[in-house]
Amino acid sequence: MTAVAPRIDPLHQAWDAIDEAELRRRHSLKWSDVPEAMGAFIAEADFGTAPAVDAAMRDVIDRAGYGYLPQWLLAELREAYTDFARERYGQSIAPERVQIIPDVLAGLEHAINYLTRPGSPVVVPTPAYMPFLEIPVRLGREIIEVPMLHDDAGWRLDPVGIDAALEAGAGLVILCNPHNPTGHVASRAELEELSTVVEKHEGVRVFVDEIHAPVVLGPARHLSYATLSPAAARQAVTATSTSKAFALPGLKCAQLILSNDDDLAGWAQDGVRAGKLASTVGAAANVAAYREGGAWLASLLGYLESLRTELDALVEQHLACLGYDSPEGTYIAWLDCSSLHLNESPAAFFLREAGVAVSDGAACGAGFAAHVRLVFATPRPVLRSMIERMGEAVRRHQA
C-alpha cells in the first residue's frame, strides 16, 4: 500500500512564500505608488511572469533587439496569437486580421475615431473599467451609461437598456468580457442577446475588451464575442493582450482583431500610428507568452482559483456585511459597501482605516460610489492580511 501525496505545484508554494517586503523590493506601481498601504487598486498580479517571457527578454538583450518592430516579428506575433486562440478558445482567426497595438485602450481609440459614425455616442455598461468612461469624452463623444443588471445570479448586461441607447443614436457598445470590475464571465445566451440587439441597428460596432480572456476561472469558459456568428464578427472590434495573464502591462503590446472586412481594409491607412506605438520587446514577450507560456498559465489559473476560494471564505468571515459575487474570471473583486453607510468613499475609508488601497467605485460609473474594486492577485498570506485588516476596520466602524 503506497500513500499518494497530494500533488503540490512548486509555483504555488513559491507564490505563497512571497511576502510584502519582497513585493516592496520589486517596487511595482501597486506596491510603491501608495507606499503606506497594501496595494489592491490596480489590476496587476504579483506573481512575476512565465520563464519563457524572461527568456525572450534575454534573447532581446543578446541580439540588441531594441530597434523598430520588424515585419518578421509582427508575423510571428500574429501566428502565435492565432494558434493560442485556436487551442484555447477553439477560435479560427486569419493571422492578417490580428493587428499590433500598444494597449487595449488604443484599440478603443481606434474604434471610436475610425469605425463609428462621427459624433455618435458610446454605450458603456456600468460598473466599468474607469478609462472607458474617460476616453470617449476625451475624443469628443457622449457616453450613455447603461447599468448592468444584478440579482442573486450575479451581474449581466441589460439588453433593453443597450437597445434604447442604440435607438437614441449610439454607434458603439463597449463589451468587457471577462468583466472588469465585477469578475463576471458572460454566457453564450447573454452575448447572443447583445448581438441580436446590436444587429437591429445599422453599422453599430461592439468594442470587445477580452484582455482577461486567458484569466477565466473554472467552471466558467471564455467565449469570444466575434465567434458567435457572422453578424457578431462584423460587429466586433476585439482587443486582447498577454498583459493581464502574464503580468506585462508595462511592455505596451496588445492585439486588435479586426473581424469586420471593412475595418480590416481601413487599418492600413488608419492604424499606422497605433501599430507603431507597440514596443518591440513587448511583441517578443507576447510571442513567447502565447507560444510557450501555457504551463505557467495553468499554474497561475490554479493559484487564482485557490485564491478565489480563499477570498470567498475571507469575505464571508470578515466582510459578510458587504455585497460580493465570487468572480468567474479576472482577478478582480467588486464589493458593495453601501451597508456601511459611510459619509466618505469606501476607498478612502479602507485606505485610512485598514491601510489597504482599493479603487473607488465612483470612477466606475454613476451609482457605484459605495463600491470598491479589489485586485486579489496577490500571495495568499498577503490577501489574508488585507481582508483581515479591512474586516477589522469595518468592525471598528460598526462598533
Next chain:
Amino acid sequence: MTAVAPRIDPLHQAWDAIDEAELRRRHSLKWSDVPEAMGAFIAEADFGTAPAVDAAMRDVIDRAGYGYLPQWLLAELREAYTDFARERYGQSIAPERVQIIPDVLAGLEHAINYLTRPGSPVVVPTPAYMPFLEIPVRLGREIIEVPMLHDDAGWRLDPVGIDAALEAGAGLVILCNPHNPTGHVASRAELEELSTVVEKHEGVRVFVDEIHAPVVLGPARHLSYATLSPAAARQAVTATSTSKAFALPGLKCAQLILSNDDDLAGWAQDGVRAGKLASTVGAAANVAAYREGGAWLASLLGYLESLRTELDALVEQHLACLGYDSPEGTYIAWLDCSSLHLNESPAAFFLREAGVAVSDGAACGAGFAAHVRLVFATPRPVLRSMIERMGEAVRRHQA
C-alpha cells in the same frame, strides 16, 4: 625611449568587425524588412547599445519589472534627463517639466491636438522627416511646406518663408534639430532668427524635435531651442529621447519638455493617455542610458565622426556627381541625385541596381523626388561596400 601606440577604442574595433551576416543574424528591421538589400533606409544604428542599458534590462527581468509605470521610475527618468541636459547642453530644466511619452511623434500629436489653435495649419520645413508630413494631415491639419535654403554653406531654415506661413495663419512650426534628413545642426543665429519670426505671431508654438541632440558630431554643438530666451522657452514644445543615440526606438519611451507654463498646466489633463503609452522597460532603459551611458556614447560619437570622414571620402570617390553636404549631426546623409536624370525614383534605382535600400526623397516633401536619405550608422566595411555598390550602379547608368 618608449613608443606610444595610438589609442585604439576597443568598441571601434568591435564595431568594425561586425559584418553583414552578423547584422542579419540580429534581424533588426533595417536588416530584415528588405531582405535582398543592404539596409540604409531607417534611422537605426547597428552598434547595439550601452552596457548600462543591457544591465537595466537584466534588472527588469530580476524584479519582474514588466508592470505599469510606477511614480518613482517617472521621477528617476525626470532627474536622469535633467542631469544629462545640464551636463551635456548646460541646460537647466525643472524636472516636473519633463513628461514621458512613447515616441517623439506622440509629442507632435499632443502639440497639434492641445497646444495650437484648432484647425490652424502646421509649418513643415522641407526636406522633412517623413511622418511630419503625414501626422498633421491625419489630425485634420493643413501643412504648409517651407523649403529650407541651400547653398555652399549647406542647409538652413528660411525665416521669410516661415514668417509668410505664420502670417497666413499657421499655428505651429516643426523644428527638427539636429536635422533629419540633411544632418544639419542649427546655429544660434539661425535659431534666434526663427524665434524672432515666431514671436511676431501671437500664441504660435514650435515643436522642437531634438531626438538627435546627443548625436552631434564635432565641431558642431547642440543648442536646445528652449534655452535661447524666455520667449523661445514659451514657444517651445521639445521632444527628445535616447532612441537614436542608444539605438532604443523599439522600447517606446521618449521625453516631452514643456517649457511653457500653460502647456505644463494642461498636461495633467491632456497628457494622460500619451503618458501611459510609454513602456516601463523603456523608462528603465532611458534612465540607465542618461545616467551611465556617457562613456559608451563618447565611443559612438568618435566612431560616427570617423564614419562621416569615411563617407565624405567615399562619396567623393564613388558618388561625386551627387549633391552632398557632410552631416554636422545625426547619422543620416541626404544625397541629391538629380544629375543622374533618372526616369524613376533614385531609391528604386539604388535598390534594384545596387542592392542598397535607401529612403525615397519624395516622401520628405515636394521638390525632393530626386533625393535619397541614407543612414550611415553601420560598420565601416559595410558602409564602404554600400557606397561602392551605389557608385558602380551610377557608373553603369552613366556608361
